[in-house]
Amino acid sequence: MSQTVALPRSLELPGGGRLPRPGSVDAVSLEGRAAELAKRSIKRESKLFALDLAIRMIDLTTLEGADTPGKVRALSAKAQRPDPGDASIPSVAAVCVYPSLAAVASRALSGSSVKVASVATSFPSGQAPLEVKLADVRAAIAAGADEIDMVIDRGAFLSGRIGQVYDEVVAVKEACGDAHLKVILETGELGTYDAVRRASLVAIAGGADFIKTSTGKVSPAATLPVTLCILEVIRDVYDETGLVVGMKAAGGIRTAKQAIQYLCVLHETLGVEWLTPDRFRLGASSLLNDLLLQIRKQRTGIYRSPDEFTLD
């Protein structure tokens, strides 16, 4: 299977892949545009639409050293039925856990539409030999993961060993088989939007199905401008090759208001075709209850007590 993508008008990459014009990003203007889109005022039915969509896009996540099978089972139940009192609330897209708990999640979600996502490749640092990372991936898949969230080796990227980053993505993609591959750039460690753009291109050329901003372990995690930056890369790649790549914004998205801002950036950058969990995800945990609260508010005009929504 050929994972590398042939792109026209391209630069050669070590390892034989080809990228579109790397191009550059102007930080001031990028942040200005993101701030402008954040001011969109989404009301009434258009807001309800966004809140519902945001739930369907969530990768409900727990990535703690203290994670237990009990915690993951509770999260999996919440993922399938976010509001036990309201059958109209959709399930989330996936549950995201460590490989050691992928089997628990897989059993708990069996038969449902909710996918099992597992981080892998020595998450969150990615500082391990490639063989260890690949073993991590295989173990997660064997445990039933549908989606693999890998981290790139930021040390390699920042020291200029771009080819190594690319080779690792290719190797992980191969180990994934049919599983969906999300490549975490950890944008908070890359320093510039130019670097984010280049890393995105490397990941896409290596076979990423999704670009994911962050592990959630580094601050800043996802931001609106960095999301816009990645979406613009995805748009360029789609324009030049027709290849569809998805994106996951992860970390720091806690409120419905923020989620709607991300959806506005997505909508006005890539269009309505990207407004599906197949092409965009929100990695979050506490966001879900705020979405439920806001949906209830939109429907009834009243803010309910947070205790009406389950904590899992």
Place this chain on the structure above:
Amino acid sequence: MGAVEKQHTEVAAPAAWDYAPAPEAREIVSFERRYGLFIGGEQVSPRSRSWFPTISPSTEEPLAEVAQGGQKDVALAVDAAREAFRTWSRRKPSERAKVLFRIARILQERARELAVAESLDGGKPIKESRDVDLPLAAAHFFYYGGWADKLEYAFPGRRPRPLGVAAQIVPWNFPLLMLAWKIAPALACGNTVVLKPAETTPLTALLFADVCRQAEVPPGVVNIVTGDGSTGAYLVREKGIDKVAFTGSTEVGKAIQRELAGREVSLTLELGGKAANIVFDDCALDQAVEGIVNGIYFNQGHVCCAGSRLLVQESIHDQLVRKLKRRMATLRIGDPLDKNTDVGAINSSAQLERIAELVQSGVDEGAELYQPPCRLPEKGWWFAPTVFTNVAQSHRIAREEIFGPVLSVLTFRTPDEAVEKANNTMYGLSAGVWTEKGSRILWMADRLRSGVVWGNTFNRFDPSSPFGGYKESGFGREGGRHGLEPYLRFE
């Protein structure tokens, strides 16, 4: 591998996501049925006994009646300013500063009300009046308030003195902001003013009269005389003025200069433009597209420094135009009071006719027209965002100021050619350069004959930055320390 059943269901994207209307509350502003002239600190009925309605360009609904200032009215206003000058010019500079600071604070406090009034009367989107016009107007008063007691330091050893009565005529594209650009430096330097707002957008100036009352501006220091072009002509001819500051069309600017020939009245003119927005192939492309859109569709293109000529390096022409057209399709056109509106109404039917006529000339001369699919409201005056490709330097749409949401795309091959084409115009107000190379921005800025050169941005303003033109775009600078000089004489 565990025998786990996996479902692979594709989730279809929705057909559309329409944003529900999100209008700013209109109730925050209430207009009087009829406004008189603001002379000597009072609202007075015009001696001309004539009034005219001001109309909202987005709905064609009359908002209020305003006075048509006649010759007598203008003379009274100038007399009031003359009288007030005697005390205002001798006032302790730090006391003058206080008045300016008070105006700035009140503009901030009443920002929402004034922003709604501006969008109603002028047609510009609320997000622009709220985020650009009002904050900048207040910033100008804060900035020049700071200079009021430091003029000696601004011009060391030159003993600056106020001029006297300044006659100020402002256009309809940024009614309140242009008022601030004019009034703030004039008052800071110790002058008094008679300001004539544009015929189609007098309301925020009249609300500003109330701001002056609140800020305890002494009677006669600021006078506001509404009316049409004839009122402006009376004002310029009036004997008691010492200074004319005009922002508007090149045609009227020339007429004013002829009128003032041989008189001891100083003059600054800020006139039209046909700015080149120059895009090199190494630029940050998506951000350049944002800058191009901001350059020409900001305020419906009713901007004298609008980037109305896009000069794009030929090697990226197709890619850039493709990106630009897609971006244009996301522009939201409609109700100026809707917080999600990007492009509002054309200011007047006369302006709409002029835009339509020039666009037709572009089609007739063989340029290729593109407008994104968009539904324009039935009532009011609207024009879809427009881009012309295949434009030649000789086409009217590449030479004449359209003052509407119409962009002409031309190409160049080398930096030298870019400079040559950019300068090949009768105007010289502004230009934009988009490149990753800082040194090239400076190289271009040295060679471009325009008062403002923006690097990797466009239409960005700050009170501390001087603004003004070359050639038929006028002379004199507004903003910054430079903006004090036209309101001073030196002993």
